[in-house]
Amino acid sequence: MDLNGKVAIVTGSSSGIGEAVARALAGSGAAVVVNSAKSVDAGEAVAASLPNAVYVQADIADDVACRSLVAAGMLHFGRLDILVNNAGTTKVIPHGDLEAATDEVWREIFDVNVLGTWHMIRAAVPSLRSSGTGSIVNVTSLAGERPVGSSIPYAVSKAGLNHLTLLLAKVLGPQIRVNAVAPGLIDTPWTASWDAMREAVRAGAPLRRSGVPVDVAEAVLGILQSDFITGQVLTVDGGLALV
DSSP states (O other): OOOTTOEEEETTOSSHHHHHHHHHHHHTTOEEEEEESSOHHHHHHHHHHSSSEEEEEOOTTSHHHHHHHHHHHHHHHSOOOEEEEOOOOOOOOOTTOGGGSOHHHHHHHHIIIIIIHHHHHHHHHHHHHHHSSEEEEEEOOGGGTSSOSSOHHHHHHHHHHHHHHHHHHHHHTTTEEEEEEEEOSBOSGGGTTOHHHHHHHHHHSTTOSOBOHHHHHHHHHHHHHOTTOOSOEEEESTTGGGO
């Protein structure tokens, strides 16, 4: 896919899925705004390794920071065509441990995963509309579709993002398409210690492996390439949802 002349913001792109998406976009010709809330050195290193990229630190849980992130991208590149909402957070809590899922945990997860994504979209919409062919891709999770995931608050936040994707696709067309990818278990720094889950996936999922970040990045590129797709949540899980 040729994305020459396009500009993308990828939130949470200093490592893992976000980094893979940023690299895939850059490899297809796009200019990229790399972002993280805390991992500044890693984010700057990713941006420096790409042919046309800039790093902007911003915590998407902060509405003002989201607006500043979009403004910085516009100032540097002069346009915005693609927004990939990858930044997120979680807490690993067994689903049966209701007391551990405190109000504080719910607020922390929702402030980033739901409100943060909402802030980014709201800040980016005017610039995406101006491009005429704007596209938003939200990175959600299989946990938003099935009763699985690192915690109940996390799963509910991702289910909310899936529905937000549909709602916004309905109202932002035709200038902006809105879709989502919902990864299953992906090998990232987040999941490095999840060996038992990884073995279960290898034993049960039809493709017999957990995913890697480039699997998700390729799905994102596929959505961006398909101009007639909007309001869809693409599961990227090696068939794990079938188990």
